[in-house]
Amino acid sequence: MPRFSEEVCERLGNYVYRLIDPRNGETFYVGKGRNNRVFDHAEGLPEILEDDSQTLGSKLDRIRAIRNAGLNVLHVIHRHEISDAAVFEVEAALIDAFPGLTNVQGGHASSDRGPMNHLELIDKYSLPTLPEPAHSLILININKLEDRSDRKAIYNLVRYCWRVSKERAEKAEYVVAVVRGVAIGAFRPLRWLPATPENFPDIPYSDGSEAHRVGFVGEEAPSDVWDMYVGARGKRITEPQLKHVQNPIRFWKCS
Incomplete structure (x- = not known):
């Protein structure tokens, strides 16, 4: 899987991303990160998953099933160069927009300011x-x-x-x-x-x-x-x- 160079990482700053199942095009996880965090998650690296409080077996099981099918997890960087103060809000809005995610926790302040009629x-x-x-x-x-x-x-x-x-x-x-x-x-x-x-x-x-x-x-x-x-x-x-x-x-x- 490709990796971002140091120069690209520096330009990206904070970003919010989606992980996508190539078998059906379904978004199954939304996360935030810096540097090569998106690639580490897409690969299901154990050291990253252990540090991620939002991860339970359902996300890891999905990644394993994709890789066992001979495919790679797809990903999209939705927004980058996000300030530290705004990254939680951007992540939360994206989590709210995709039902059925494997994220254990909802988006930041979703219950208070999330989608409402x-x-x-x-x-x-x-x-x-x-x-x-x-x-x-x-x-x-x-x-x-x-x-x-x-x-x-x-x-x-x-x-x-x-x-x-x-x-x-x-x-x-x-x-x-x-x-x-x-x-x-x-x-x-x-x-x-x-x-x-x-x-x-x-x-x-x-x-x-x-x-x-x-x-x-x-x-x-x-x-x-x-x-x-x-x-x-x-x-x-x-x-x-x-x-x-x-x-x-x-x-x-x-x-």
Whole structure:
């Protein structure tokens, strides 16, 4: 695979790139880097993958499958000469534009400033604000929700499954479901359990690979608590430490 010369690397500066599967033309990863980072990722070099906190088996498996087919990973440098301050925003916008990526984390501030329709934007800036919590809370981001009025769907998405300490989670009185910076559901966890088929038989499973994560069995919060944190159509989260950037979990008064 070709490499950039030192002169080209110096001119490129920060850049954002896509990795593409030549078998179907599908973009499967978006990343940022400098120098020859794009080639190292496309080749699946172990030392690069080990240093990449966004990499899990799905990306490496895709690269191996491409190479086992006798092909090379394609790539596109989408934007270069990007300032340090802007590179995260450019990467995030590109991640938002390509669904189904193998990136483990979403783009920088995607949950707060990512793609929204006009109704979501109106809600984000005109709904009442979330008050100072009167309880210990876990706020969990569930941006894959399709219908904010479906309380059952909200519950099923927010309760399963998260990479969080079971002991710390058990300190929370309520779990608040968040979509694009708006609290849209509140639930009382009754039990936090390892995310196994035995503990969550109603969740579709392919294997028991989520056992290192946890979920909860619970119920809707009492009406007065729901009204406090959600209200009729949701409440905006304006407190900086409660906003979701990349980590989907935020704790409040759970230490």
